[in-house]
Amino acid sequence: MLTNYIKIAWKVLLRHPFYTFITLFGISLTLTVLMVLTSFLDHLFGTHYPETRRDRSLYIQFLTQTDSSRTFQNKGPMSFKFLTDYAKSLKTAERVTILTFLNSSNAYVGSQKIKLSTKYTDADFWRVMEFEFLEGKPYNEQNIANSDHVAVITDDLERQYFGSETEPVVGKDIEIENIHYRVIGVVRGSPVTRIYSYADVYFPYTAPKSNYQNGGMRGGYVAVVLAKDRSDFPQIQEEFQSKIDRIPLPTVENGFKFSVLEVKSEPYLEGFVGTILDGNKGLKTIFFGIIAFIMLMLMGLPAINLVNVNVSRIMERASEIGIRKAFGAPVKTLLWQFIVENIFITFIGGAIALLFTLIIIHFINTSGWIAYADLTINLTVFAVSILVCLVFGLLSGVVPAFRMSKLNIAEALKS
Amino acid sequence: MITLQNIEKVYRTSSIETLALNNINLNIRKGEFVSIMGPSGCGKSTLLNIMGLLDEPSKGTVELDGERIGQYRDKELARIRNRKIGFIFQSFHLINDLTVLDNVEIPLLYRSANGKPRQSYAKDALEKVGLSNRVKHFPKQLSGGQKQRVAIARAIVGNPEIILADEPTGNLDSGMGNEIMNILQTLNNDGTTIVMVTHDEAMAKRTHRLVRLFDGTQVL
Numbered sequence: 001m002l003t004n005y006i007k008i009a010w011k012v013l014l015r016h017p018f019y020t021f022i023t024l025f026g027i028s029l030t031l032t033v034l035m036v037l038t039s040f041l042d043h044l045f046g047t048h049y050p051e052t053r054r055d056r057s058l059y060i061q062f063l064t065q066t067d068s069s070r071t072f073q074n075k076g077p078m079s080f081k082f083l084t085d086y087a088k089s090l091k092t093a094e095r096v097t098i099l100t101f102l103n104s105s106n107a108y109v110g111s112q113k114i115k116l117s118t119k120y121t122d123a124d125f126w127r128v129m130e131f132e133f134l135e136g137k138p139y140n141e142q143n144i145a146n147s148d149h150v151a152v153i154t155d156d157l158e159r160q161y162f163g164s165e166t167e168p169v170v171g172k173d174i175e176i177e178n179i180h181y182r183v184i185g186v187v188r189g190s191p192v193t194r195i196y197s198y199a200d201v202y203f204p205y206t207a208p209k210s211n212y213q214n215g216g217m218r219g220g221y222v223a224v225v226l227a228k229d230r231s232d233f234p235q236i237q238e239e240f241q242s243k244i245d246r247i248p249l250p251t252v253e254n255g256f257k258f259s260v261l262e263v264k265s266e267p268y269l270e271g272f273v274g275t276i277l278d279g280n281k282g283l284k285t286i287f288f289g290i291i292a293f294i295m296l297m298l299m300g301l302p303a304i305n306l307v308n309v310n311v312s313r314i315m316e317r318a319s320e321i322g323i324r325k326a327f328g329a330p331v332k333t334l335l336w337q338f339i340v341e342n343i344f345i346t347f348i349g350g351a352i353a354l355l356f357t358l359i360i361i362h363f364i365n366t367s368g369w370i371a372y373a374d375l376t377i378n379l380t381v382f383a384v385s386i387l388v389c390l391v392f393g394l395l396s397g398v399v400p401a402f403r404m405s406k407l408n409i410a411e412a413l414k415s
Numbered sequence: 416m417i418t419l420q421n422i423e424k425v426y427r428t429s430s431i432e433t434l435a436l437n438n439i440n441l442n443i444r445k446g447e448f449v450s451i452m453g454p455s456g457c458g459k460s461t462l463l464n465i466m467g468l469l470d471e472p473s474k475g476t477v478e479l480d481g482e483r484i485g486q487y488r489d490k491e492l493a494r495i496r497n498r499k500i501g502f503i504f505q506s507f508h509l510i511n512d513l514t515v516l517d518n519v520e521i522p523l524l525y526r527s528a529n530g531k532p533r534q535s536y537a538k539d540a541l542e543k544v545g546l547s548n549r550v551k552h553f554p555k556q557l558s559g560g561q562k563q564r565v566a567i568a569r570a571i572v573g574n575p576e577i578i579l580a581d582e583p584t585g586n587l588d589s590g591m592g593n594e595i596m597n598i599l600q601t602l603n604n605d606g607t608t609i610v611m612v613t614h615d616e617a618m619a620k621r622t623h624r625l626v627r628l629f630d631g632t633q634v635l
Binding site for chain 1: 461464467469470489490493494496497498502504508509510512513517520521522524525526530569
């Protein structure tokens, strides 16, 4: 039976090549957009190199201080000391790393300037993140305690600064902002979209210009808390919150008296959305609502269009419907036939879309628009794509199939 | 076998009502070969459609093997059409996208028959109509007579008790028409009940009984 349906669907496709082209073009274009979008979202929010433990990490990125009249607010990353006192000491976490977001520096090769993104981290950074060391090793607690001028660089900087990737560079000297560092390791770089791991050069936090000794609550540091398991998140968040709640208030900084203090430890996606929407819960709902609406429209509008196209295409087959009904096809069976046919066509569109997506992803990954971009069609993306194909096929197939299966047999046979 | 009582069929549009059949009473007995004749538009095909459960009468009752059909739902009607009735149409109504074999298999698709036995039954039916060498052909590659023979094979593949034929020879030359009529007579001799709509007096004479319609009314 299924073979018979598919045979018919294939013949119907071949009957009007231009018409088929338009249908498949519409389906594959829609699905390509959805697949590339899913792949990009997965790239942004999924667990990927070198943040391979993102799914069991909590992020502490901002401290917000508000004065008693709630007219003045101070928001930003924290000081190294603050995070050492309140985050590093978490007992429920497996490990905590403290690091800066990005700092900008320059290095020179002859007269050529190389713009660099630098990051100051503790030694646990290399245990929380899973970088691939192409050469050498990470700095450790001893290097930090000795305030060694050492640096871990990326393969890209190695190529730019030392010119060759074949000769070992560990032990060589690199001059950044007039300070000499010894290269201790070379890692495969992280994409720029992963701000907790991305940099060109990594320094121990005791290296010059890190400002780790600054007092006060605010500074340039953030923390990543690695849980043993995702299920530990509530426990860790509770412990962290209880530590924050114990900070005596009000605090006085730069002449302002702050009576409200807020620091959150959140999973990556929540933290990201919270940053965009400034923690407003109502806005968060609207934000996800809009995203859902856009996704629905992306699928819904072409599906509605396809419904119309399918209705007219199936109308051509009224006689076939009449024949099948006359020889004993119940409405339900015919409904399934048209749905199966539609899903089959959608899957052809899906296969074309998969090919387009692979080409686009390859182009994005190799174009250099996003450094170290590693967009992939992984199992999740593929599963989402298959699901999208099914939903799309059903959306655009059910209505015409239902209309057609209800056709009066005698009328259908006359057409 | 088929009993029609007080059958009336009215076609309604927003402005016109057309009485297609008026108070038809007819009884077709098992093993009969009945022909229905009458001028164009007199309601022959409508009557055949009602007998074949392809259309519903506006009034009256249809009984098949003593069972009143009126209250049956789509699934039950489909099952009866599939098991008991085979159709042959003037314009063949083959699905051009399917091969001869696939076309003949259609009634068996809705009986949950497996692929191999299905093919074997379809080949047997094609052999009975002398087309076993055309299984892989598509309808467009066949002559009118061959198409009608495929349609007959499709009608008989499920061994139905009744065959309803709507002008089966109408689109064929007399030679080919005779051939088709021979096949139908053989089927009838084997016990199949046949009701045939025709315009051809010569063909009608070869059946057991003639029913004549005029303007939707039974006159003979």
